[in-house]
Amino acid sequence: MEHLHHVYRDEELLCEGVPVRRIAEKVGTPVFIYSRDVIQKHFQKLVDAFRQVETLVCYSVKALGNLAICQVLRDLGAGFDVVSGGELFRALQAGGRAKKIVFAGVGKSARVNPDVDPKTHTYITTGKRETKFGLDLETAERLAAAIPGLTGVRMIGVHVHIGSQITEVTPHLEALKKALAFADRARGLGNPVEWINLGGGFGIHYREVEAPPVSDYADVLQPLIAPSGYRLIIEPGRFIVGNAGLLVSRVLYVKQSGDRRFVICDAGMNDLIRPALYGAWHEVWPVSTPYAKGSPASDLASTPADVVGPVCESADFLARDRMLPPIRDGELLAVFSAGAYGMSMASNYNGRPRPAEVLVSGSLFEVIRTRETWDDLIRGERKVARWD
Numbered sequence: 104m105e106h107l108h109h110v111y112r113d114e115e116l117l118c119e120g121v122p123v124r125r126i127a128e129k130v131g132t133p134v135f136i137y138s139r140d141v142i143q144k145h146f147q148k149l150v151d152a153f154r155q156v157e158t159l160v161c162y163s164v165k166a167l168g169n170l171a172i173c174q175v176l177r178d179l180g181a182g183f184d185v186v187s188g189g190e191l192f193r194a195l196q197a198g199g200r201a202k203k204i205v206f207a208g209v210g211k212s213a214r215v216n217p218d219v220d221p222k223t224h225t226y227i228t229t230g231k232r233e234t235k236f237g238l239d240l241e242t243a244e245r246l247a248a249a250i251p252g253l254t255g256v257r258m259i260g261v262h263v264h265i266g267s268q269i270t271e272v273t274p275h276l277e278a279l280k281k282a283l284a285f286a287d288r289a290r291g292l293g294n295p296v297e298w299i300n301l302g303g304g305f306g307i308h309y310r311e312v313e314a315p316p317v318s319d320y321a322d323v324l325q326p327l328i329a330p331s332g333y334r335l336i337i338e339p340g341r342f343i344v345g346n347a348g349l350l351v352s353r354v355l356y357v358k359q360s361g362d363r364r365f366v367i368c369d370a371g372m373n374d375l376i377r378p379a380l381y382g383a384w385h386e387v388w389p390v391s392t393p394y395a396k397g398s399p400a401s402d403l404a405s406t407p408a409d410v411v412g413p414v415c416e417s418a419d420f421l422a423r424d425r426m427l428p429p430i431r432d433g434e435l436l437a438v439f440s441a442g443a444y445g446m447s448m449a450s451n452y453n454g455r456p457r458p459a460e461v462l463v464s465g466s467l468f469e470v471i472r473t474r475e476t477w478d479d480l481i482r483g484e485r486k487v488a489r490w491d
């Protein structure tokens with residue numbers, strides 16, 4: 104059974120050729136597990152789709168910044184999109200070349216806000232006029248007029264990023280049209296504009312509902328860019344790593360409270376904050392199970408459950424009111440599509456060490472970040488000398 108880019112065989116979830124159970128038993132839980140193959144395939148889908156114009160794919164480090172992941176992408180020829188000195192450091196440490204790195208600090212005033220509604224969650228909408236990001240078009244145009252008269256500054260590209268998890272083509276198209284028109288005006292004002300950077304935002308599958316294949320975007324966008332002669336940059340994060348990652352957690356215990364079934368896990372909102380922060384939906388399913396998701400047998404055996412973590416917040420849930428098969432104390436659960444904005448947004452809240460990260464390739468797996476220890480929790484802290 105193929106499930107969100109991972110496969111069940113003999114009632115066991117595999118990440119590529121490795122049983123997820125084996126990794127959890129060796130490395131402990133919670134653990135993020137990433138498939139190198141899924142990352143490579145998604146990167147290749149982008150390269151294949153955007154063949155008609157010269158395109159540089161700059162992987163968005165914020166989605167998942169682990170050095171080994173950046174290294175895999177660097178080896179595939181990716182550049183990097185970074186938003187801070189810290190992310191730049193990561194990209195360089197992973198072997199990234201400065202000339203293939205784009206830096207768009209969020210607090211800076213050098214990204215055009217094209218005022219396009221990406222039709223996604225408000226918290227991940229960035230390219231509308233009322234969001235804090237970028238320069239409105241009028242201000243950008245005033246700058247474009249001033250820049251040729253300045254020394255030490257050249258305007259070589261136009262950057263827009265309208266939002267994340269976008270599952271329609273039209274908002275990207277609208278943004279591109281505005282970016283191209285602006286780039287032409289800026290060129291007319293004497294700027295050597297060469298690049299159009301469309302940002303990231305290509306949506307992925309969190310459930311069976313399909314995001315359009317990335318070629319759908321490419322097929323609509325490229326014919327507009329090709330005649331203009333601009334080179335293209337895209338900054339995908341989620342599209343490359345989202346489906347590649349699993350968060351694997353052990354069930355601490357199952358509690359029946361009135362008519363509600365609570366499955367309490369050792370992973371919580373500090374490990375994966377997306378459900379709590381955005382109400383995001385992630386597939387959750389047992390790692391070892393006779394029930395194929397969506398099968399008649401599973402439908403018969405399933406009852407609603409809330410899958411929750413051990414953090415003292417009511418928002419500490421991974422899945423709510425989900426139809427799940429019988430689950431026992433001590434079992435392993437997999438949270439799917441957790442590669443993007445999982446570990447990169449994890450925190451130590453409630454004194455919880457952050458999870459280990461594992462990269463799988465074929466029948467091999469390697470720990471690419473060790474689980475934090477309690478000593479890590481207080482690293483850099485100092486008790487004060489007595490003041491009284």
Ligand code: LLP
Nearest residue numbers: 163264267268303304305338339340341444
């Ligand atoms: N480029 C820029 C300038 C960005 O701000 C972002 C994401 C990206 C590229 C990558 O976007 P992607 O291809 O991953 O959609 N934490 C949220 C997502 C925040 C995205 C912020 N910017 C979440 O978990 O859904």
